[in-house]
Amino acid sequence: MPPKTFKCKQCGNCCINLSDAFQTSVSDEEIALWEMEGRYDILEWVNSIPLGEDHYIHDIWISPKTGDDVGRCPWLRKLPKQDKYICRIHDVKPEHCRNYPKSREHAEKTGCRGFE
Ligand code: SF4
Ligand code: SF4
Incomplete structure (x- = not known):
């Protein structure tokens, strides 16, 4: 969990600049x-690469159309007429999204405004 003094400002930065803030696998x-949960809409954006002996690395977020990883998360939505963002898969989002940022230092290094 993020530190208690953290308050998300819904600026969207962590989800717009994915590689700065988050891991790229689940x-x-x-x-x-x-x-x-039958979330094949989410699974469509995962590329599971076999590593042998039934081990996989599950890369996210990989465009099902182009096969490229995207810089901006496909589940991020801007609220109408506001400079705020929401996560469309909030209830089942990856653990690293739930736990972001790990510390104030982590937030400051990755452009998170949650301690301002
Ligand atoms: S899943 Fe949600 S919280 Fe995680 S990067 Fe995407 S929009 Fe952000
Ligand atoms: S960068 Fe920080 S403040 Fe902005 S949406 Fe992400 S967690 Fe919230």
């Missing part, structure tokens, strides 16, 4: 959760 457990 765990087997997160994949299993999305499968259980």
Whole structure:
């Protein structure tokens, strides 16, 4: 969980500049959760690469159309007439999104405004 003094400003920066803030893969457990929830719309954006002996690395967010990773998260939406953003998969978003930022230092290094 982020530190208690953190308050998200919904600026969207972490989800617009993904590579600065977040990991680029998710765990087997997160994949299993999305499968259980029938979230094939999310799974479409995952590229699972076999590493041998039933191990995979699950890369996100990979465009199902081009096969390229995207710089901006596909689940980010700007609220109409406001300079604020929301996550369209908030209830099932990846763990690293839930835990961001890990510290004030992490926030400052990655352009998060949650401690301003
Ligand atoms: S899943 Fe949600 S919180 Fe995570 S990067 Fe995308 S929009 Fe942001
Ligand atoms: S960069 Fe920080 S303040 Fe802005 S949306 Fe992400 S978590 Fe919230």
